[in-house]
Amino acid sequence: MPGQRPNNRFTVLLPLLFAVVLIIGILLGMTLSTGQSAVLFDTGTSPKEKYTGQTKIEEMLRYIEAKYVDSVDRDKLVDEAIKNILDQLDPHSSYISQEELRQVTEQLEGNFEGIGVEFMMVDDTVVVVAPIAGGPAETVGVMAGDKIVQVEDSIIAGKNLDNQDVINLLKGEKGTDVTIGVLRGTQKSIRRFTITRDEIPLQSVDASYMLSERTGYIKISRFSATTDKEFLEAMEQLVDEEGMEDLVIDLRHNPGGYLQKATNILSQLFPRDGELLVYTEGRAVSRSDYESTGRSFFNIDDVVVLIDEGSASASEILAGAIQDQDRGLIIGRRSFGKGLVQEQYRLSDGSALRLTVARYYTPSGRSIQKSYDDLDAYRNDFQERYENGELFAENKIPVDDSTRFYTNHGRIVYGGGGIIPDIFVPLDTSLMTETFAGLRAMVPNFIYRFLEKDNPGLQEWTLQTFRDSYRISEDVFQDFVAFVGEKDEDLAAEASAYRSDLKRYLKARIGRYLFEEEGYYAVIHTSDPMISKALEALSKPNPIKEQALFDKR
Numbered sequence: 001m002p003g004q005r006p007n008n009r010f011t012v013l014l015p016l017l018f019a020v021v022l023i024i025g026i027l028l029g030m031t032l033s034t035g036q037s038a039v040l041f042d043t044g045t046s047p048k049e050k051y052t053g054q055t056k057i058e059e060m061l062r063y064i065e066a067k068y069v070d071s072v073d074r075d076k077l078v079d080e081a082i083k084n085i086l087d088q089l090d091p092h093s094s095y096i097s098q099e100e101l102r103q104v105t106e107q108l109e110g111n112f113e114g115i116g117v118e119f120m121m122v123d124d125t126v127v128v129v130a131p132i133a134g135g136p137a138e139t140v141g142v143m144a145g146d147k148i149v150q151v152e153d154s155i156i157a158g159k160n161l162d163n164q165d166v167i168n169l170l171k172g173e174k175g176t177d178v179t180i181g182v183l184r185g186t187q188k189s190i191r192r193f194t195i196t197r198d199e200i201p202l203q204s205v206d207a208s209y210m211l212s213e214r215t216g217y218i219k220i221s222r223f224s225a226t227t228d229k230e231f232l233e234a235m236e237q238l239v240d241e242e243g244m245e246d247l248v249i250d251l252r253h254n255p256g257g258y259l260q261k262a263t264n265i266l267s268q269l270f271p272r273d274g275e276l277l278v279y280t281e282g283r284a285v286s287r288s289d290y291e292s293t294g295r296s297f298f299n300i301d302d303v304v305v306l307i308d309e310g311s312a313s314a315s316e317i318l319a320g321a322i323q324d325q326d327r328g329l330i331i332g333r334r335s336f337g338k339g340l341v342q343e344q345y346r347l348s349d350g351s352a353l354r355l356t357v358a359r360y361y362t363p364s365g366r367s368i369q370k371s372y373d374d375l376d377a378y379r380n381d382f383q384e385r386y387e388n389g390e391l392f393a394e395n396k397i398p399v400d401d402s403t404r405f406y407t408n409h410g411r412i413v414y415g416g417g418g419i420i421p422d423i424f425v426p427l428d429t430s431l432m433t434e435t436f437a438g439l440r441a442m443v444p445n446f447i448y449r450f451l452e453k454d455n456p457g458l459q460e461w462t463l464q465t466f467r468d469s470y471r472i473s474e475d476v477f478q479d480f481v482a483f484v485g486e487k488d489e490d491l492a493a494e495a496s497a498y499r500s501d502l503k504r505y506l507k508a509r510i511g512r513y514l515f516e517e518e519g520y521y522a523v524i525h526t527s528d529p530m531i532s533k534a535l536e537a538l539s540k541p542n543p544i545k546e547q548a549l550f551d552k553r
Helices: 008-033 053-067 074-086 098-109 136-140 163-170 227-241 259-267 314-324 375-379 381-388 434-452 463-469 474-487 489-493 495-527 529-538 543-551
Strands: 094-096 111-114 117-122 125-131 147-151 177-183 191-196 198-201 205-210 215-220 246-250 273-281 288-293 303-307 328-332 340-346 352-361 404-406 412-414
Touching (some): 074 094, 117 434, 125 136, 136 191, 147 163, 205 227, 215 495, 215 529, 227 259, 273 314, 328 543, 375 381, 434 474, 434 495
Parallel strands (some): 303 328
Antiparallel strands (some): 094 352, 111 198, 147 177, 273 352
């Protein structure tokens, strides 16, 4: 009733009643939840509260570990989550696990720790192709042709090991010992060598030799921590001992590497100080210019750079600077088109994040990065080039007029998708068959057996006389066909159709045995259309001027 005072007793009992009801509700809810097919967890946080991404991912992982129906590998889940995040960025930002990082570092740093042998598998036996000069294996007396049949107390011959299995057995920390047992020649007793592992250099300059009386050749397979040093050593030998005047740099299938190593090499080709070689710039990274140092040790006249669809990153930087500054000619096919700069950040567990932070720009200002809006198309770029005819006809190369730039002498060049060569050389598919690949795969094992026999006079050849005059006889070729026939009669029946090319590869493998990589490439290049085009261009008094006149026709 109006004006009536509340009942004091009811007022006192009201909170107690609420508490009892609340407890009954909780107990009832727990009973009803038993046996239900799904349980949703409420953290008690208001939906309006803002989570950080890190908080959300960590929270999700905790729930998975606590409640998921099966046991899970947390580290594996984290790795996959990181990879999926990076997949949303660009094709070259990547996560590198601890184990992968070790292998990547070996490739880029230019060395690994082991015994120092190059080997191949012959009928389930490890055969030393060559001990690395100055390496631990050579020091103790391991020789080319030795068959490694034992490592420590374990027989490894006939165990169906693959190359990685053998590498894992022979590699190890610097200063540790490994004992190997080898069979040499026709000897029946095993020789044992205890080898102390050491740092083994990984060469990134695969070969350097003279193509002609005045033209030298240097092949660079990647830009590692030692590439510029290796390049200088090759240049010194070619210039001081062979009299090189012109230079062909082969960057075909070179995926790139360290930017600074590419610019160091470029400085040797630009005598003047302050020539712009490349610059980088990104959203959070200000522009950085890389210029020639003016400390060139050699006088080189004309330069040719060979590229193809496998030339990427630092290879494109080198080719782009040579082209934009009209320092030389680019010959081959359009390069890959990777113009993104990655920085590597070590993570706490020993893995690493390689993150794109900027873009490369050639001296004329062009970005060579091709579009990656469609990641599937980006990854299948080679197949697309093959199918649209770009690898076979220059007029099939896609060109966007809005990306037109000009070289130092006014020649037109294009950006937006790799370096387009000055002189186009189509892809030769005549040997891109499964049959030839199968026959070629038989060559190393056959030549190993061929060289095991008594071959007097081989050591009397020089590289030049071997390249120009040594011939694979028809008898040797027929021996090779018989060797193939022992393993695959159908394949052997096809060998005669590839006679001249197989003889070239047989000769090249012998050349490798006699003169290492220089011997191999010197023979292979006798039928290399890009090398022929390079020598043709360099035979002209002023190759750049000749090309500029041709471009204006």
